[in-house]
Amino acid sequence: MSHRFAALALALVALPALASAQQKVDIRRAATPTVSVRLGGHFASLAVTQWAHDSIALTGVVGPGTRFDGGALNPTGPVQGMKFFVETAQGASTAGNRLELRVPRNARVWVKAGSADITVDGVAGGLDLNIMGGSVRVTGKPRELLVESMDGPVTFTGYTDFARLKTAAGDITVTEGGGIDLHLSTVSGAIRVAPGERDFQRGRFESVTGPISYTGKLDRGADLRFDTHSGAVDLRLPRPSNLEMDALTITGTIENAWSSSRPIAGREGRGMELGFSSGSAVARVSIRSFKGNVRISPAP
Amino acid sequence: MMHDHPDIETLSAYGDGELPALARTRVDAHVAQCTSCRGALAQVRALVASAAALPPDAEPPEAAWQEIRARIRREAGPRRVRRARRAWIGVGALAAAAVVLVAGNLLSRPGRSDKHFAGGTSAAVAALPAGLASVDRNYVASIAELRGTLEQQGRSLSPHTVRVLEHSLALIDTAIAEARAALAADPANAALAGILSAQYEHKLGLLQRVTKLVPAT
Numbered sequence: 001m002s003h004r005f006a007a008l009a010l011a012l013v014a015l016p017a018l019a020s021a022q023q024k025v026d027i028r029r030a031a032t033p034t035v036s037v038r039l040g041g042h043f044a045s046l047a048v049t050q051w052a053h054d055s056i057a058l059t060g061v062v063g064p065g066t067r068f069d070g071g072a073l074n075p076t077g078p079v080q081g082m083k084f085f086v087e088t089a090q091g092a093s094t095a096g097n098r099l100e101l102r103v104p105r106n107a108r109v110w111v112k113a114g115s116a117d118i119t120v121d122g123v124a125g126g127l128d129l130n131i132m133g134g135s136v137r138v139t140g141k142p143r144e145l146l147v148e149s150m151d152g153p154v155t156f157t158g159y160t161d162f163a164r165l166k167t168a169a170g171d172i173t174v175t176e177g178g179g180i181d182l183h184l185s186t187v188s189g190a191i192r193v194a195p196g197e198r199d200f201q202r203g204r205f206e207s208v209t210g211p212i213s214y215t216g217k218l219d220r221g222a223d224l225r226f227d228t229h230s231g232a233v234d235l236r237l238p239r240p241s242n243l244e245m246d247a248l249t250i251t252g253t254i255e256n257a258w259s260s261s262r263p264i265a266g267r268e269g270r271g272m273e274l275g276f277s278s279g280s281a282v283a284r285v286s287i288r289s290f291k292g293n294v295r296i297s298p299a300p
Numbered sequence: 301m302m303h304d305h306p307d308i309e310t311l312s313a314y315g316d317g318e319l320p321a322l323a324r325t326r327v328d329a330h331v332a333q334c335t336s337c338r339g340a341l342a343q344v345r346a347l348v349a350s351a352a353a354l355p356p357d358a359e360p361p362e363a364a365w366q367e368i369r370a371r372i373r374r375e376a377g378p379r380r381v382r383r384a385r386r387a388w389i390g391v392g393a394l395a396a397a398a399v400v401l402v403a404g405n406l407l408s409r410p411g412r413s414d415k416h417f418a419g420g421t422s423a424a425v426a427a428l429p430a431g432l433a434s435v436d437r438n439y440v441a442s443i444a445e446l447r448g449t450l451e452q453q454g455r456s457l458s459p460h461t462v463r464v465l466e467h468s469l470a471l472i473d474t475a476i477a478e479a480r481a482a483l484a485a486d487p488a489n490a491a492l493a494g495i496l497s498a499q500y501e502h503k504l505g506l507l508q509r510v511t512k513l514v515p516a517t
Contacts, residue, residue: 112513114458130513132461148509151464168468168506180304187468187502202304208468208475208502223310227498229475244322248491250482267489281322290479290495 022096027058029072031079033104034125040112041086042066043097050105050122050140056082063096065089115152135170153189159198171210179203186210200224207231211292215299218243218283226285228292235285236299242279247287247294248272257297306330311341439500446507450514457514468506475499 033054039046043062056079062068070084088094094114103109108125111118115133126144129136136147137155145160151169159178164185171189174182176196183204184191191205195216205212206227215236218224226233237243237258247254247263254263254272261276274294287294306314306327314327331337457465479496486492 132458132513148513150461150510150513166505166509168509169464185502185505187506188471206498206502208499209471227495229479229495229499250492250495267491268486277322284323288491288495288498290475290482290492 022061022063023066023068025058025060025062025068025099027056027071027084029056029079029082030054030077031056031082031104031107034106034108035079035104036081036108036110037101037103038081038083038110039070039086039099039101040084042088042094042114043086043099043116044095044134045098045117046101046111046113046119047099048101048103048109048111048118048120048123050107050124051102052105053102054078054104056104056107057102058082058084058099059102060099061096062086062099063088063093065092066094066097159196195219217241217299218285220282222283224283224285226287226289228289230290231292233287233289233292233294235287235294235296237296238299240279241283242281243283243285244277244281245275245285245287245296247274247285247296249287249289249292249294251291252289252293254294255296257295259296305334305337311337315341439504443500443503443507446504446511449511450507457510461510465506465510469503472499472503472506476503 031054035056037056039058065088067087067089068084069087071082072079073081073083086097086099088097094116101109103123103125105123106125107123108127109120109123110128112130113134114131116131117134118129118131118136120127120129120136120138120140120142122140124141124143126146127138127142128144128146129138130148131152132150134149134152135154136149136152138145138147139157141159143161145156145163145165147154147156147163147165149167149170152167153171153173154165154167155173155175156163156165156177157175160182161180163179163182165172165174165183167186167189169188170186171192172184172186173192174184175192175194177193178196178198178200180201182200182202183206184193185204185206187208187210189207189210191207191210191212193203193205193212193214193216199217199219200222201219202222203224204227205214205225208229209231210228211232211234212226212228213234213236214224214226217238218241220242226235235258239258245261248266248271250266250271252271254274256263256274259276259278261274263272263274265271266273272294274296310319310323310327314324314331319327331341476496476499479492479499483489483492483496
């Protein structure tokens with residue numbers, strides 16, 4: 001790996017140190033179709049879009065007191081990897097640091113920012129997006145989607161093979177979504193899931209206090225798990241659906257308006273349990289909660 | 301036939317004969333054709349067997365927790381370079397291991413159905429049966445190590461982030477206390493053990509997430 005770091009040292013673009021005034025960013029390089037781009041630091045917004053060129057373009061502005069640094073990992077030929085860093089001086093505002101990144105469709109993008117609004121549209125490679133605050137909004141069909149946030153909301157619209165979306169207080173919303181293996185996790189945010197034309201093969205949705213809602217169809221062979229401590233679970237499923245339901249809340253209630261099956265009292269008479277199969281039971285739904293209330297009803 | 305690999309919890313339930321018939325059939329078909337899942341199943345069965353063979357008050361295998369703690373240190377360090385996907389798999393695996401250990405200890409203990417349920421409001425630390433308490437202590441030790449790492453990095457966190465973190469930790473701690481109280485009163489309740497483990501997983505995951513998000517200094 002040492003030759004790679006040597007190449008990096010040679011290839012990094014030396015940009016002005018601390019800017020005393022707003023400066024434009026305009027970096028363009030030919031790139032491989034699967035170029036890997038890493039961008040970290042302090043910026044207020046980042047818009048990532050794919051385009052039909054084998055090149056990348058990073059444009060935008062950074063404000064006074066900001067140092068922008070980085071460049072290509074290989075000095076010659078189409079860029080295989082690029083790395084950028086935005087650093088603000090102590091006390092300087094990041095509000096003026098606004099960037100746009102255009103990449104080949106199958107590029108891989110990694111972002112780590114303090115508080116930033118990040119949008120990604122149409123990128124089909126892997127995405128790894130990490131923020132403290134701000135927001136993340138992803139649209140498209142990334143092969144792999146990893147998002148971690150503290151209190152910033154996360155929204156995904158599209159399809160992915162593999163997704164891990166995790167927040168502390170931020171809401172997680174998946175609309176018109178689908179995927180093979182999805183895991184959404186929050187402490188107190190709300191999880192809202194609405195599958196699209198292609199829905200989920202395997203989904204795990206979990207919170208501590210945040211409510212979870214799922215509205216939409218179930219894929220054949222789907223395996224969905226909902227886990228909360230006190231957050232309510234609200235499932236709205238189309239009828240008829242072929243499913244096997246297994247729900248349990250230790251001290252909460254279960255309301256089933258979807259089928260004629262009635263919940264029964266739980267262990268030692270506390271809480272409720274509900275189990276039923278419908279049709280050929282090709283989808284499996286499991287719900288576990290400590291004191292959250294569970295409601296299962298027909299989709300509108 | 302199942303197209304995806306069953307997760308560790310499913311394999312564990314399968315190994316214990318707890319899966320519903322349809323799911324069992326799917327895993328049957330998958331395991332018959334998947335070498336890696338057969339290996340994972342063998343490991344799960346071995347772990348359950350070793351946990352179940354423990355005397356009720358015995359400590360869980362320390363080696364397992366040493367590995368877990370070492371993994372957390374590797375993956376949550378301030379200069380962590382491993383891929384995030386692996387990190388989440390690591391947390392999931394350790395939580396799954398904990399579920400298996402808790403379940404193993406539960407299975408090795410006689411039921412205590414005569415106890416009254418403590419309810420869901422107590423935030424006080426409840427005394428767990430010795431077998432569960434040892435698992436609990438190991439979780440707490442792992443969490444303490446992560447908190448220590450975080451405190452070293454804490455100067456890099458904004459006041460707002462600290463507030464969000466502390467609020468989230470308080471919510472999880474309340475959930476842990478409630479699940480512990482309930483489990484102390486009903487120690488044979490495997491669902492409660494799973495719920496308690498899930499809260500620990502939340503706490504480990506949150507601390508790991510913050511250590512990962514803290515800017516390198």
